Amino acid sequence: MILVTGATGTIGRRLVPLLAARAIPVRAMTRDPAKVPPTAGVDVVRGDFDDPASLAAAVAGVDTVFLLTAPAAPSARHDLALLDAARAATVDRVVRLSAIGTGARHGDQTVGAAHHLADQAVRASELEWTLLRPTTFASNTLWWADAIRTGVPVPNLLGDARQGVVDPDDVAAVAAEVLASPGSDLAGRILTLTGPELLSVPDQAAILAEALGRPVQLVDTPPAVAGERMRADGMDPAAVAQIVSGTAWARAGHNAVLTDDVAAVLGRAPTPFSMWVERNLRAFGAPETR
16 A cells, blocks of 8 residues: 555645556545545545644555645655654655755855755665655746737746756656565666756746747846745745745756656656647647647
């Protein structure tokens, strides 16, 4: 039995059906079970990281946990709560979704500080573990959709810095493979998951513009300026600080990283950003084709 936390999020909602298709017993944990589509072989359970009793129920009878947390304010508290429940139950393995650059230093800041603390706790847990550290998701460009539809310039926080943009479907597929392979050479490893090419925000905008047949405008927005706007919009200051720190690290060129980890696990090349765009054009206002 595999417990998937964050079952309705970007990766979880892709991962659950992949595991079910392998006839692996899956338990999907979410605060709102109604958001999980009924699927054969999937047990849906309500779970809240701030409710120890719900976590104990979620891990009961579970062998492996896919650990994904997304608190509003960056903290390892939810990860530690789930690990405590796992150690008290039958769980013997954890696969955690972390993030590229976790633990790196940029100025006086630790990149992904909350991820770093959670990763350290996983490695010290005495459970079999694997850490997945994807780079920026191709799907993050969906945040641009409203601006593109209305012709408003998209804020570019990264300048000309390049990243190995990864398809979230590939991340979910790697997670499924790791989860389905207990005791393999994937145990005790940190996998850095990237796409096949380094792209800047202008590169991504150009690919989108070509596919849409209309311009995608950008406006350079330094991370500190973006952070001021986020705080003015009422975002949690700790969350803003982590976003600004991570974005400044990437803008400085430190996320220009490509690895073979996706290909090594899946036995195929990772998906190019252009292919992800073709699958998702309607989200950016492209007309439906017949």
